[in-house]
Amino acid sequence: MARRSGSILSRLLANPPPSPFTAPTRSITYMPRPGDGAPRTVTLIPGDGIGPLVTGAVEQVMEAMHAPVHFERYEVRGNMRKVPEEVIESVKRNKVCLKGGLATPVGGGVSSLNMQLRKELDIFASLVNCINVPGLVTRHENVDIVVIRENTEGEYSGLEHEVVPGVVESLKVITKFCSERIARYAFEYAYLNNRKKVTAVHKANIMKLADGLFLESCREVAKNYPAITYNEIIVDNCCMQLVAKPEQFDVMVTPNLYGNLVANTAAGIAGGTGVMPGGNVGAEHAIFEQGASAGNVGNDKMVEQKKANPVALLLSSAMMLRHLRFPTFADRLETAVKQVIQEGKWRTKDLGGDCTTQEVVDAIEMASNSDARPLPKFGDWDVNDPATAEGFTVIFSKAGEDKKTGRSTSKTTSQRKQDAKPAVKKWLCFTFS
Structure with a gap:
């Protein structure tokens, strides 16, 4: 027995098992489709308060990484009565x-521009990823929630009126179509991301018809996903x-x-709204923003000190x-973002530090730029040469298709209104077969 044990021990010493801390090898390659490397134009709305600070942070890091993304900037303010038409057209054109x-x-008569954007573009699903970030100490560990x-629709349908002086009605609208649509998206997300459970949140014990219809829709969709646990709360x-x-x-x-x-509560538990990414998506368009409420949008002191936390919007990016x-x-x-947070040296006040945005x-840029490479050239146009790249938007499409409608054509039909004055004013078109 001793001889056999010695033989096994000698073999183990000669061929030790791989360390769990060994650097991982490259995974099976990502095979892009032809044209996937084409630079994409993204509509950029800096917004109010800390918005220009954190969107500027994204622009800086994207440029340092040489990411194939170009921003088309529009100035929109929350006190506007409506979203300018040229902004809506930009998002429809760019899709993102x-x-x-x-x-x-x-109060007052100014409606939410956020709601206007979502309704105008039919961006029906909001997704907030509330997850523990390595290096941030929180009361609870292993938090990984997607809301x-x-x-x-719902209470945010914008249907309010004063019946008589001192009496106001605010209508909550729930439809089977929208309830089934959001339920399908939630289960599809869970399926594609190897998630095990979907929980429907409701108040059907009181709002028996409205929330009852929402639950009924969720139950019907859940039947199509037997491998995913479904429950209600x-x-x-x-x-x-x-x-x-x-x-x-x-x-x-x-x-x-x-x-x-629920999303703001979960974000606070997982590490704070300053580190939670999120986005909004519909069938055709997507808007990415800080996941939980941007509670510091109106914080004038934070804007003045330039100490807004850019992490949430960087992760959303x-x-x-x-x-x-x-x-x-x-x-x-x-x-790069997680590395900087884990190091603990460069943090804003909400994460226990005192750094500026x-x-x-700058720390995230340095961490992300270790293997940055210049953008490629396309024909005679070099995206790395300011003399040729400045002021251009790039459109890529399949050969022989109109860039806007898909009809067969030899030129782009994208036009701008005369009163629109975004940073991007010219168009370049590259075609792939």
Whole structure:
């Protein structure tokens, strides 16, 4: 027995098992489709308050990484009565938007521009990823919650009126179409991301018809996904369970108002709204922004000191890069952000530090730029040469298709209104077969 044990021990010493800390080898390659490397134009809305600070941070890091993304900037303010038409047209044309926070005045007759954008573009799903970030000490560990919220109806339908002086009605609208649509998106997300459970959040014990219809829709969709566990929870119990045991939740699907409350609660538990990414998506368009409420949009002191936390919007930008099919750039950006947070030296006040936005961004830029390479050349146009690249938007399409309508044509039909004055004024078109 001793001889046999010695033989086994000698073999183990001669061929030790791989260390769990050994650097991982490259995974199976990502095979892009022809034209996937084409630079993409993204509509940029800096927004109010800290918005220009954090969107500027994204622009700086993207440029340092040589990410194939060009921003088309529009100035929009929360006190405007409506979103300018040229902004809507830009998002429709580019399909993707990156947005800072837009302040919504309390009271008065000014409606939320955020809601206007979502309804105008039918961006029906909001997604907030509430997850523990390595290096940030929180009360709860192993938090990894995705809150998926219906964006276009519910209490945020905007249907309010004064019946008689002193009496106001605010209508909550729930439809089977929108409820089934958000439920399908939640289950599809869970399936594609190997998530195990979807929880529907409701108040059907009181709002038996409205939230009852929402639950009925979720149950019907759940039948098509037998491998995913489906359960339901009343919203007040949900908030209590989030605070007590958040790790029990996986994907949560909610009507409009509940999702707003639940996402912010989960974000606070996981590390704070300053580090939670998110986005909004519809069938045709997507808007990426800070995941939970941008509570510091109106914080004049933070704007003056230039100490806004850029992490949430940078991680949202990583989500955007994956949405644009630039996975390697997304991985580099996410890794750089998490590396800087874990090191602990460069943090804003909400994360226990005292750094400015610029100091944090510079550290992330350095971490992301270790293997940055210049953008490629396309024909006679060099995106690295300011003399030829400045002021151009690039459109790529399949050969022989109109860039806007898909009809067969030999030239682009994209036109701008005379009163629109964005940074991008010219068009270049490259075609691939």
